[in-house]
Amino acid sequence: MDPTTPQTACFEAGIKFGSLYHQFAGTPVSPDSADSLARAMEEAIENQPHCESVTVTVREDALREAIAESGADYTELTGRFIEVSMTVDYEGVVVETSMAMDEGYPLMQVDDVAAE
Amino acid sequence: MDPTTPQTACFEAGIKFGSLYHQFAGTPVSPDSADSLARAMEEAIENQPHCESVTVTVREDALREAIAESGADYTELTGRFIEVSMTVDYEGVVVETSMAMDEGYPLMQVDDVAAE
Amino acid sequence: MDPTTPQTACFEAGIKFGSLYHQFAGTPVSPDSADSLARAMEEAIENQPHCESVTVTVREDALREAIAESGADYTELTGRFIEVSMTVDYEGVVVETSMAMDEGYPLMQVDDVAAE
Amino acid sequence: MDPTTPQTACFEAGIKFGSLYHQFAGTPVSPDSADSLARAMEEAIENQPHCESVTVTVREDALREAIAESGADYTELTGRFIEVSMTVDYEGVVVETSMAMDEGYPLMQVDDVAAE
Numbered sequence: 010m011d012p013t014t015p016q017t018a019c020f021e022a023g024i025k026f027g028s029l030y031h032q033f034a035g036t037p038v039s040p041d042s043a044d045s046l047a048r049a050m051e052e053a054i055e056n057q058p059h060c061e062s063v064t065v066t067v068r069e070d071a072l073r074e075a076i077a078e079s080g081a082d083y084t085e086l087t088g089r090f091i092e093v094s095m096t097v098d099y100e101g102v103v104v105e106t107s108m109a110m111d112e113g114y115p116l117m118q119v120d121d122v123a124a125e
Numbered sequence: 126m127d128p129t130t131p132q133t134a135c136f137e138a139g140i141k142f143g144s145l146y147h148q149f150a151g152t153p154v155s156p157d158s159a160d161s162l163a164r165a166m167e168e169a170i171e172n173q174p175h176c177e178s179v180t181v182t183v184r185e186d187a188l189r190e191a192i193a194e195s196g197a198d199y200t201e202l203t204g205r206f207i208e209v210s211m212t213v214d215y216e217g218v219v220v221e222t223s224m225a226m227d228e229g230y231p232l233m234q235v236d237d238v239a240a241e
Numbered sequence: 242m243d244p245t246t247p248q249t250a251c252f253e254a255g256i257k258f259g260s261l262y263h264q265f266a267g268t269p270v271s272p273d274s275a276d277s278l279a280r281a282m283e284e285a286i287e288n289q290p291h292c293e294s295v296t297v298t299v300r301e302d303a304l305r306e307a308i309a310e311s312g313a314d315y316t317e318l319t320g321r322f323i324e325v326s327m328t329v330d331y332e333g334v335v336v337e338t339s340m341a342m343d344e345g346y347p348l349m350q351v352d353d354v355a356a357e
Numbered sequence: 358m359d360p361t362t363p364q365t366a367c368f369e370a371g372i373k374f375g376s377l378y379h380q381f382a383g384t385p386v387s388p389d390s391a392d393s394l395a396r397a398m399e400e401a402i403e404n405q406p407h408c409e410s411v412t413v414t415v416r417e418d419a420l421r422e423a424i425a426e427s428g429a430d431y432t433e434l435t436g437r438f439i440e441v442s443m444t445v446d447y448e449g450v451v452v453e454t455s456m457a458m459d460e461g462y463p464l465m466q467v468d469d470v471a472a473e
Contacts, residue, residue, distance in 0.1 A: 012135060012235040019132040020222070020235050023139020028269070031148040034433060035382030036264055042284035049281030052274035056315035081462065083288035085382060087433060106136070114429065119128040119136050148384055150317060151266030153376070158400035165397030168390035172431035197346065199404035201266060201319060230313065244367060244467040251364040252454070252467050255371020264379040338368070351360040351368050 015122050018099035021059045022106045025095055026117045029054045029063070030088065030108075038090065039076065039083040043067035046086065054095070061096040061103075068092060068110075088115025131238050134215035137175045138222045141211055142233045145170045145179070146204065146224075154206065155192065155199040159183035162202065170211070177212040177219075184208060184226075204231025247354050250331035253291045254338045257327055258349045261286045261295070262320065262340075270322065271308065271315040275299035278318065286327070293328040293335075300324060300342075320347025363470050366447035369407045370454045373443055374465045377402045377411070378436065378456075386438065387424065387431040391415035394434065402443070409444040409451075416440060416458075436463025 012020065033050050047065040054063045068090050075084045084090075093108040105121040128136065149166050163181040170179045184206050191200045200206075209224040221237040244252065265282050279297040286295045300322050307316045316322075325340040337353040360368065381398050395413040402411045416438050423432045432438075441456040453469040 010238055012238050013131075015129075016132055016135040016238055017235055019128060020135040020139040020220075020233075023136040023141075024143040024233060025139075027140040027143025027145070028147045029143070031144045031146075031383055032268055033264075035379055035435070036281075037260070037285045037288040039288050042281075042288055045277070045281045045284045049268075049274075049277045052277045053269045056269040056271050056274055079462070085435060087383070104136075114427070117136075117140060119133055122126055122128050122132055144385070147267055149380075151263055151319070152380055152397075153401045153404040155404050158397075158404055161393070161397045161400045165384075165390075165393045168393045169385045172385040172387050172390055195346070203267070203317060203319075230311070242470055244470050245363075247361075248364055248367040248470055249467055251360060252367040252371040252452075252465075255368040255373075256375040256465060257371075259372040259375025259377070260379045261375075262379075263376045264382075336368075349368075349372060351365055354358055354360050354364055 014100050015102045015124065018059075018097060018102040018104045019119055019122065021099050022095065022097040022104040022119065023117075025054050025057055025060050025063070025097060026093070026106060026108065028057065029093065033086055034088075036086040037083050038067075038072065038086045040069055040072055042083075043069060043072060047091070059097050059099045061098045063095045064093065066092045089113075130216050131218045131240065134175075134213060134218040134220045135235055135238065137215050138211065138213040138220040138235065139233075141170050141173055141176050141179070141213060142209070142222060142224065144173065145209065149202055150204075152202040153199050154183075154188065154202045156185055156188060158199075159185060159188060163207070175213050175215045177214045179211045180209065182208045205229075246332050247334045247356065250291075250329060250334040250336045251351055251354065253331050254327065254329040254336040254351065257286050257289055257292050257295070257329060258325070258338060258340065260289065261325065265318055266320075268318040269315050270299075270304065270318045272301055272304055274315075275301060275304060279323070291329050291331045293330045295327045296325065298324045321345075362448050363450045363472065366407075366445060366450040366452045367467055367470065369447050370443065370445040370452040370467065373402050373405055373408050373411070373445060374441070374454060374456065376405065377441065381434055382436075384434040385431050386415075386420065386434045388417055388420055390431075391417060391420060395439070407445050407447045409446045411443045412441065414440045437461075
């Protein structure tokens with residue numbers, strides 16, 4: 010069957026998550042540069058269609074721990090260093106999504122689907 | 126409200142599309158290297174959870190035209206050089222999606238949502 | 242032969258350019274989000290070893306023109322939208338490099354190599 | 358001072374390494390998809406100017422170990438899963454470069470610079 014509007018809204022939300030993750034994974038990051046990277050990620054993805062807002066929080070403790078372990082003074086961005094929440098509005102259907110660590114793995118999920 | 130299973134299936138499908146696009150956008154590509162890139166894109170994204178199959182077709186005419194215009198012998202991958210179809214199966218809900226050019230813009234869309 | 246110190250300094254400078262370009266190529270960008278992306282690019286690459294400073298300038302005219310042509314309200318980052326200058330200091334050899342448009346193509350080059 | 362031809366050759370070699378690494382870092386990879394990714398990396402970077410040849414070898418043991426630890430059936434590409442060797446020829450100066458693990462960190466280096 011053709012997708013419903015809420016299904017398409019969820020598809021759009023997924024696109025934004027995959028984009029955010031795979032555009033920026035691998036970026037050199039340190040505690041000092043974490044804020045500028047988080048802002049760029051938010052504003053870049055907010056450009057995409059139907060994307061109302063993106064919030065990226067760097068898990069600075071996890072970042073400092075990884076850097077201490079490696080002996081370098083920076084590391085590469087991966088999912089365990091960030092938490093993300095995102096709101097997509099597709100034709101009046103508002104989808105709330107988030108990414109957070111779940112049993113050691115960055116889990117992306119739909120938290121809420123609401124028609125206006 | 127919590128997402129339904131079909132909505133989550135569509136979210137998962139969107140993640141795969143955003144991943145595929147933003148992981149590989151910008152890759153140097155020529156007619157000679159198009160096939161290996163297409164195979165790598167397919168197999169990389171098929172690793173992701175719930176992803177049954179991915180087919181990437183390079184639009185070789187568009188690629189050759191862009192290369193001829195630029196005067197270089199390769200270009201960078203962007204959406205107008207590929208067509209993609211993808212099947213996601215999330216808890217028995219099968220979502221068919223595709224990306225193709227639509228009025229000069231690569232449009233990602235859900236083509237079908239089917240419960241088993 | 243083994244590389245000289247200035248040759249290795251130039252190799253290190255090249256690594257930074259390739260990293261900057263291919264990490265961020267494809268990022269959704271608009272005039273409103275250009276500044277945060279430029280700052281993130283600078284700070285991300287400055288994390289890399291021997292990298293003293295990075296300056297990224299968005300060519301806003303080129304960006305606005307591409308957006309106007311496409312009919313969308315953002316585009317994807319590629320070399321024609323940015324100018325970059327970068328200083329690498331490897332064991333006292335300072336290498337100045339830059340990227341700018343040259344006959345329609347983003348040219349990365351070494352501008353100066355100076356031993357202290 | 359302006360760069361010498363061998364210095365520019367080393368700069369060009371560095372660009373290819375940074376490109377290869379940051380284009381493909383973060384790609385979903387498993388033992389089954391490792392070969393297609395390695396081929397795509399080689400052929401993509403061989404498109405770049407002055408790049409004679411690229412060889413990417415996946416360190417399958419490291420890959421299997423990371424996957425076993427994570428409990429997933431794939432992981433994301435990072436430097437510790439690959440070894441790379443590359444030959445650049447810039448105006449007759451042949452530069453041999455490689456990337457391999459060195460004390461737990463992927464080290465990119467110039468192995469040889471030879472004028473014809």
